[in-house]
Amino acid sequence: MVSQKRKTGLLLIGLLLAIFVTLLISLNTGTMTIGPIDVWKTIIGQGSDQNELVLFDFRLPRMVIALLIGAGMAISGAILQGVTHNELADPGILGINSGAGFAVVLFIYLTQGSTSSQVFILPLAALAGAVLAAILIYLISWKNGVSPIRLILVGIGINAAFSALIIVFQLKMDPNNFTQATIWLSGNIAGTDWTYTLTLLPWILILLPITFYKSGTLDTLHLGDETAQGLGTHVERERLFLLFVAVALAGASVAVGGAIAFLGLVIPHLARKLVGSRHKHMLVISALLGALLLLAADTIGRNILAPSEIPVGLIVSLIGGSYFVYLLMKS
Amino acid sequence: MSFSRNNKRNSRPLVASFVIIGGFIILLLSLVVSIIYGAAEIDLPTTWDALTQFDPNETAHQIIRNLRLPRGLAAALIGAALAVSGAIMQGMTRNALASPSIMGITAGASFMIAVAMAITPQVSSLAMMIWAFAGAGLGAGIVFGVGSISKSGLTPVKLALAGTAVTSMLSALSSGIAIHFNIAKDMSFWYAGGVASVQWIHVQLLAPIVIIGLLIALLLSKSITVLNLGEDVAKGLGQQTVLLKIIATIVVLLLTGAAVAVAGTIGFIGLVIPHITRFLVGVNYRWIIPAAAVLGALLLVLADTASRMVNPPFETPVGTMTALVGVPFFLYLARREGRGL
Numbered sequence: 197m198v199s200q201k202r203k204t205g206l207l208l209i210g211l212l213l214a215i216f217v218t219l220l221i222s223l224n225t226g227t228m229t230i231g232p233i234d235v236w237k238t239i240i241g242q243g244s245d246q247n248e249l250v251l252f253d254f255r256l257p258r259m260v261i262a263l264l265i266g267a268g269m270a271i272s273g274a275i276l277q278g279v280t281h282n283e284l285a286d287p288g289i290l291g292i293n294s295g296a297g298f299a300v301v302l303f304i305y306l307t308q309g310s311t312s313s314q315v316f317i318l319p320l321a322a323l324a325g326a327v328l329a330a331i332l333i334y335l336i337s338w339k340n341g342v343s344p345i346r347l348i349l350v351g352i353g354i355n356a357a358f359s360a361l362i363i364v365f366q367l368k369m370d371p372n373n374f375t376q377a378t379i380w381l382s383g384n385i386a387g388t389d390w391t392y393t394l395t396l397l398p399w400i401l402i403l404l405p406i407t408f409y410k411s412g413t414l415d416t417l418h419l420g421d422e423t424a425q426g427l428g429t430h431v432e433r434e435r436l437f438l439l440f441v442a443v444a445l446a447g448a449s450v451a452v453g454g455a456i457a458f459l460g461l462v463i464p465h466l467a468r469k470l471v472g473s474r475h476k477h478m479l480v481i482s483a484l485l486g487a488l489l490l491l492a493a494d495t496i497g498r499n500i501l502a503p504s505e506i507p508v509g510l511i512v513s514l515i516g517g518s519y520f521v522y523l524l525m526k527s
Numbered sequence: 528m529s530f531s532r533n534n535k536r537n538s539r540p541l542v543a544s545f546v547i548i549g550g551f552i553i554l555l556l557s558l559v560v561s562i563i564y565g566a567a568e569i570d571l572p573t574t575w576d577a578l579t580q581f582d583p584n585e586t587a588h589q590i591i592r593n594l595r596l597p598r599g600l601a602a603a604l605i606g607a608a609l610a611v612s613g614a615i616m617q618g619m620t621r622n623a624l625a626s627p628s629i630m631g632i633t634a635g636a637s638f639m640i641a642v643a644m645a646i647t648p649q650v651s652s653l654a655m656m657i658w659a660f661a662g663a664g665l666g667a668g669i670v671f672g673v674g675s676i677s678k679s680g681l682t683p684v685k686l687a688l689a690g691t692a693v694t695s696m697l698s699a700l701s702s703g704i705a706i707h708f709n710i711a712k713d714m715s716f717w718y719a720g721g722v723a724s725v726q727w728i729h730v731q732l733l734a735p736i737v738i739i740g741l742l743i744a745l746l747l748s749k750s751i752t753v754l755n756l757g758e759d760v761a762k763g764l765g766q767q768t769v770l771l772k773i774i775a776t777i778v779v780l781l782l783t784g785a786a787v788a789v790a791g792t793i794g795f796i797g798l799v800i801p802h803i804t805r806f807l808v809g810v811n812y813r814w815i816i817p818a819a820a821v822l823g824a825l826l827l828v829l830a831d832t833a834s835r836m837v838n839p840p841f842e843t844p845v846g847t848m849t850a851l852v853g854v855p856f857f858l859y860l861a862r863r864e865g866r867g868l
Contacts, residue, residue: 284691336858349861353854356795360850364717364843371712380701403661456791458695506703513699520692525677525683 206471211484215263218488219252222259257393261385261452262494263487264400266392266459268449271407272485274467274479275442278414279435280344282498286447286460287326290348291355291457295329296322296447297384298358301377308373312424318394319379319451324431326375326447329354334439339433344422383456383509385494392452399448403441404483410438411475418473430493456509459486462516465523489515538811543818546807550821554603557825561599561832562591593727601725602845603824604737605790608782610823611744614804614815615799618751619775623689626798627783630690633794634697636787637667640717641701645708653728655717656788663784671692671776717791721845722831729789740782741820747775748812755810793846795853796823802860826852827828 230238230247237243238251245399273286287293303321327433334342337350350393366377413434416424424431493511500506563574569587576582577591616625627633639662643650650658673689705711750771754761762766783797804819821863830848837843 284687289691336862339862346861349623351856353857353861356798356857357848357854359794360844360847360854363718365846366715367844374712374715374720375706375709378702378715379706382699382706457699461691501707507706510699513695515691517696517699521673521689521696524673524689524692 200472200474200477204471204481207481208266208484211481211488215242215484215488215491216489218495219259223255223490223501225495227378231414235501240266247330249372253389257390258385258388258494259394261341261388262491263285264396265385265449265453265456266406266486266490267483268396268400268445268486269453269456269459269490269502270463270467270482271404271479272442272446273466274475275407275414275438275445275481276460277464278418279438280444281420282344282348283465284461285348285351286458287442287450288455288457288460290327291353291358292326292443292446293450294326294355294358295327295466296450297455298362299325299328300380301362301365304373304377304380305369307310308370308485311396319392323447329358330439330443330447332458333435342435355500360371360457379507380454382507383454384505384507385453388452396452397449399444403445405440407438407445408476408479410441414438414479416473418475454507454509456490456512458513458516458520459490462520463489465520469523485526520526539807540811540815543808543811546804546818547814547821550818550825554821554825554828555830557832558599558603561602561828562595564832565590565595565835566683586716588765597701597727597730598725598831599828600730601722601733601789602827603615604730604733605722605786605793606796606823606825606827607820608733608737608740608823608828609754609796610800610804610819611741611816612779612786612795613799614783614812614819615744615747615751615775615802616663616797618755618812618815619688619772621757622757623802624687624798626794627779627787628792628794628797629687629694630779631666631670631693631697632654632663632693633666633668633763633792634701635662635664635713636662636784637718637792637835638662638697638701639665641704641710641714644710644713644717645704656729656732658786660784664786666693666697667776667780673796720847721793721834721842722790722827723842723845733785733789736781736785740778741750741776742814743778744782744816747771747778747812748816751775751812752810755812791846792850793827795846795850795857796826799827799853799857803856 220232220235223229224232230250234243234247235251238247243251269287274286276285276290277283279285300318300323302320333347333354335353336354337343337346339346362381364373369377413429416427416429417431417434417438419427421431450456463482463486464478467478467485471477472483489512490508493515494508497506497508497511498514500511559574562770563569563571569577569591573585573587574591575587577588578596581592582588599650613626615622616627616630620627636659639658640655643658657838670686670689670693673693674686677685701714702711705714749787750766751760753764753766754768754771756770786793800819800823801815804822810813826849827845830852832843833852834843834845834848837848
């Protein structure tokens with residue numbers, strides 16, 4: 197597997213470079229274009245006050261959060277696909293996103309969008325919804341253990357139930373709240389500041405290394421329950437733990453970024469295509485790819501129809517979807 | 528009635544006949560309930576008069592004839608159409624999750640509706656139907672096109688993957704249009720679906736499509752049973768699998784296209800009714816297709832009636848009702864034995 201290792205290494209460097217370049221482009225562009233020289237001046241502390249404000253208080257936190265959410269969602273999808281043995285699994289299909297979405301819609305409906313502090317409470321509501329969905333899925337699919345197929349089927353059912361409830365409450369809203377909810381449900385990271393970034397950072401910093409550490413377990417689980425058991429893995433315990441990690445990652449990401457669809461589905465596919473299905477390589481590449489895609493998508497969403505913004509989730513769906521379709525046609 | 532692997536291939540003609548005949552009688556009864564029940568209380572004799580001795584000057588007669596009757600009939604037709612489409616798709620692709628919404632048909636229809644609403648603020652219901660119909664074809668066309676361009680052909684997994692991808696893209700485009708043109712709420716009302724505003728023109732358009740679609744589905748049912756054993760087996764038995772798939776796909780498009788065009792996206796029937804039907808009658812599609820038609824019609828008529836009862840005088844979206852009825856049963860099946868699904 198030496199060549200695989202080298203390939204992964206090269207890709208790693210390539211992706212980091214690509215992320216760096218995208219970061220530079222993203223810093224330069226926006227409603228207010230700031231030239232590269234001014235950006236540099238600002239970074240080393242000699243820029244104008246206005247440039248400093250735009251870069252440090254608006255653009256930079258937003259970019260960092262795009263990177264974090266991208267990595268978090270992609271890894272969450274990779275874990276879920278590994279644990280359920282199903283390459284269609286992702287936080288969206290299993291109902292974790294719609295659980296979060298339901299909590300947010302319910303919250304906006306109950307407060308009539310009036311609370312000024314709701315920017316801080318919305319993420320909490322979303323997280324609670326994601327966890328609630330995950331607990332429901334796990335409890336309902338528990339029957340002398342949790343089989344992967346039961347898990348995904350129950351997830352689909354839960355997803356349908358939450359989506360139905362979302363519609364009920366959404367239709368009762370007045371147009372303003374309705375639009376607010378729709379934008380949130382489409383996935384949106386506009387209006388983030390350092391508070392959000394710092395809230396999300398610990399989740400990613402703790403959970404990502406744990407996932408990398410567990411890559412061997414994911415490989416073993418992928419062999420099937422019986423084989424994994426034979427190899428001495430506590431299948432049920434490991435699965436529960438990994439599911440918990442996946443939900444925590446998805447929940448935290450959804451809480452801050454809204455229901456960004458497709459990232460968790462398409463990135464692990466792309467990573468597997470590039471470096472094979474061993475989780476040790478695949479997870480690292482997934483994280484970087486996810487971060488890159490979301491950053492690029494947000495940069496595009498900010499600029500393509502400026503000054504009006506397109507929710508980043510929509511751009512992700514379009515880019516991710518086209519790539520996915522291309523993959524399917526080629527394979 | 529165990530749901531183990533051994534009798535999975537069996538069919539139960541006796542149960543099936545009972546489901547079809549009994550289901551049909553219950554369907555007729557629930558149609559009557561659905562016609563009688565509503566915001567305006569109308570008693571049974573008046574209803575009977577409205578049907579037999581129609582008097583255009585009586586408001587009650589007008590309500591029965593022009594609002595409740597087409598609504599009930601449309602619900603039955605749409606329920607049957609969606610359930611049968613789902614059954615055909617699941618049988619054909621051997622994919623337990625195949626359903627009109629997975630295969631990009633619903634997303635295609637909603638996308639075209641978004642386009643229509645964005646360019647012409649006042650779309651007539653007939654024009655809307657044509658847009659939705661074109662969209663259903665567009666969605667399915669892209670999904671099947673992607674599937675067939677790929678080198679290894681239309682495998683079930685590939686079809687489902689392509690469907691998921693195309694659905695995501697089309698929904699993203701619709702949401703983008705909805706947000707940009709500020710028509711998100713109108714879109715969602717249409718999305719949430721329902722047969723509340725159905726007129727006779729809709730029933731007249733639906734009825735022939737659904738009846739012809741169901742008849743062709745019945746003719747294909749034996750071949751679908753064979754195809755469900757696996758493509759190789761079907762080919763070994765001398766079946767024209769490609770031709771069968773093409774015809775079956777056209778039937779699915781006709782049925783779901785018409786249903787989505789009239790009632791928006793009623794998601795759960797096409798997915799869950801085929802499972803319930805197989806659970807009851809076994810895996811012979813000659814029984815599954817008529818039984819699914821009856822059960823699908825029954826579910827949607829009941830759901831539509833319930834949607835008026837939950838929170839009168841407001842109507843709860845009927846798609847929500849079907850989901851809330853369907854989800855618990857779906858979860859029950861998923862728990863019972865995952866393999867059966």
